Amino acid sequence: MAITTFTDEHISPIHPSRVFKASIVDSHNLIPKLMPQAISSIQITEGDGGAGSIKQINFAYGGNFKSLKYRVDELDEESLVYKYTLIEGEALTDKLEKITYEVKFEETKDGGSVSKVTSKYYTVGDFMLKEDEVKAGKEKVIGMYNAVERYLLQNPHAYT
Structure with missing residues (x-):
């Protein structure tokens, strides 16, 4: 097994606590409303939405995919850190055991935010993952962040 790690950053003019609440804490409600062409629903199948x-x-x-399941490993609303593990779905091919994500939101000098995402791909055997193989998934995540950002800009009192 090999672990391939990617890191990305996304800068937003929105305060980090608002982005965190909208894109993480209330994602199961907001994202399907903002992106019905891509996501029909997000369901909490076990637990209350927090860790576990x-x-x-x-x-x-x-x-391309029907569904996927992930486990919330950490949801820290004070430090604005979210960790989760993709555990089931078509995105986990026979070459991937699991994918873990850590998302941290920090405030920028101008009151906006930077989200730092670290993704770790745990491969099966000696398979080596290349960045271009995960590019489409990254673009979809950026599209989701952009949709949330547009919503928050248009609704300045939402998620305050």
């Missing part, structure tokens, strides 16, 4: 919970993302009909 299992969530299932159901993708819109006609996409």
Whole structure:
């Protein structure tokens, strides 16, 4: 098994606590409303949404994937840290055991935020993952962040 790690950053003019509440804490409600063409629903199948919970993302009909499940490993609303592990779904091919994510939001000097995402891909055997193989997934996540950002800019009192 090998572990391939990628890190990304996304800068936003929105305060980090608002982005965290909207894109993480209330994602199961907000994201399907903002992106119905991509995500039909996000369900909490076990737990209350906090650490130890299992969530299932159901993708819109006609996409590459039907669904995926992930476990919430940490949800810290004070330090704005979110960790989760992809545990089931078509994104986990026979070459991937699991994928873990750590997302941390920090305030920028101008009152906006930077989200720092570390993803770790745990491969099976001697398979080596290349960055271009995860590019499409990264672009979809950026699209989700952009949709949340647009919503928060248009609704300045939401998630305050």
